[in-house]
Amino acid sequence: MNSILTHSIVDATWLSRPSPTVAPDLLGCTLVRQMPDGEQIRGLIVETEAYAAGDPACHAYRRRTPRNTVMFGPGGNSYVYLIYGIYHCLNVVTDVDGEPSAVLIRALQLENIPSWIAAESPSHSIPKGSNQKQPSPPQIVLNLPIAPSKPLKQILRLAAGPGKLCQVMKIDRNLSGLPFQPDQPLWLEHRSSEVQAAIDQQALEFVQTTRIGLTQGVEIPWRWYIANCPAVSRF
DNA sequence: ATGAAGATCGCG
DNA sequence: GCGATCTTCATC
Numbered sequence: 001m002n003s004i005l006t007h008s009i010v011d012a013t014w015l016s017r018p019s020p021t022v023a024p025d026l027l028g029c030t031l032v033r034q035m036p037d038g039e040q041i042r043g044l045i046v047e048t049e050a051y052a053a054g055d056p057a058c059h060a061y062r063r064r065t066p067r068n069t070v071m072f073g074p075g076g077n078s079y080v081y082l083i084y085g086i087y088h089c090l091n092v093v094t095d096v097d098g099e100p101s102a103v104l105i106r107a108l109q110l111e112n113i114p115s116w117i118a119a120e121s122p123s124h125s126i127p128k129g130s131n132q133k134q135p136s137p138p139q140i141v142l143n144l145p146i147a148p149s150k151p152l153k154q155i156l157r158l159a160a161g162p163g164k165l166c167q168v169m170k171i172d173r174n175l176s177g178l179p180f181q182p183d184q185p186l187w188l189e190h191r192s193s194e195v196q197a198a199i200d201q202q203a204l205e206f207v208q209t210t211r212i213g214l215t216q217g218v219e220i221p222w223r224w225y226i227a228n229c230p231a232v233s234r235f
Numbered sequence: 236a237t238g239a240a241g242a243t244c245g246c247g
Numbered sequence: 248g249c250g251a252t253c254t255t256c257a258t259c
Contacts, residue, residue, distance in 0.1 A: 049242070057242065067255065085253030087243050104242055163243045213242055233243095 010180065010188035012076025019050035019094040019101040022075075024206055024224040026092065026103060028191040028199060030111070033169040034184070039115060041169050043108030043159055044195070047225040047232045049211045051091075052101040057217035060100030070177045071100040078186055080166070080176035087163030088172050092180065092188070106212070106223075108159035109231035114168060117158070153230065161233040 010029060015022055026045050033041040051058040059068045059081070070079045071093055079091040079102050091102035159165035166172065171186070180187045191199070198204040205227040210218060212234060225232045 051242075059242080062256085065256070081242085082254060084241060084243055084251075086251065089242060091242085106242085161243070211242070215241085 007189040007192075009182060010190055012074060012179065015092060015094050015180070016075035016096050017094060018099075019052045019103050020222050022092070022094045023048040023050040023103045023222065024208070026105070026188070027206055027224055027226055028195040028204065030189040030192075031105060031108060031169075032187050032189060033171065034182075034186070035170065036185075040112075041114045042111040043165065043169070044111060044231075045105060045107075046109050046229045047105075047107035048223070049104040049106055050094075050101070050222040051104065052095070052222075053099060055217050055220060055222075057211065057214045057220070058100065058102075064100075068100065071102050073097055076179055076181075078176055078178050078180060080171060080173050082173060083163065088166040089162040090166055090169075090171050090175075090186075104162060105165065106162045107225070107231055107233045108165045108168075109156060109229065110159055110168070113155065113158075114170075116170075117168065156230045160231050164233075 007030070026048050029045050031043050031045055033043075035041065051060075053060065055061060058071075060071045064072055067081060068079075070077055071091075073093065074097040075092075075094045077093045079093050080088055081091075083089055090105045092105065093102050095101045157164075159168045175185055178184050178186065195204070206224050207227050208221055209223045209225075210221050211223045
């Protein structure tokens, strides 16, 4: 159905702008995870946060270290770190070489359900050949291409949070420092014309707030999310 | 060497 | 609200 649609790829130049500019621009773009076995997991970016030099919450605030060194490089690479010994978080490195900054991807609305989730919880799987009735769609434009047997609410929250989205997309530190491009495990695609139209018509609106989970830089309003989107981590 | 804190999450 | 769980980094 959409096989003829072209998905334009987000390139490093586009990402080489200040993170507070890139963060809202990434809303409505798609993150693609290419698995080694060929499976693709796709998710619409619905929540982001910016981190930058001079920002006390930024991992690169104090000095260059082995962990944060990729943030000091040019825009367009991934920065993945482990938090609380349990979860991983995915960032898109932004701005020009020498300006340490990144955008944290905080939530996705999945466009498809990873097969490994269906395998682990059979209630997510769709019986072959079945033509289930679609639950009523969420308040925003996006429609899932499958008919989930679980409550749609649960499906929509599978990637509602930076740790959860890395779990769902099988992202860990092995994927840190890689360029976002189609020959890699991760890349980004620009907004589809449908999503862009919804934004232009204000059917999709953005909310800007302070960032989540910080003890420093709490007052800096560098979090953005799509209003009324059920896949956002917190409203 | 050592320890404190951390861009989280799910449960109660 | 709390604990899980372990890396990172600053300081000793």
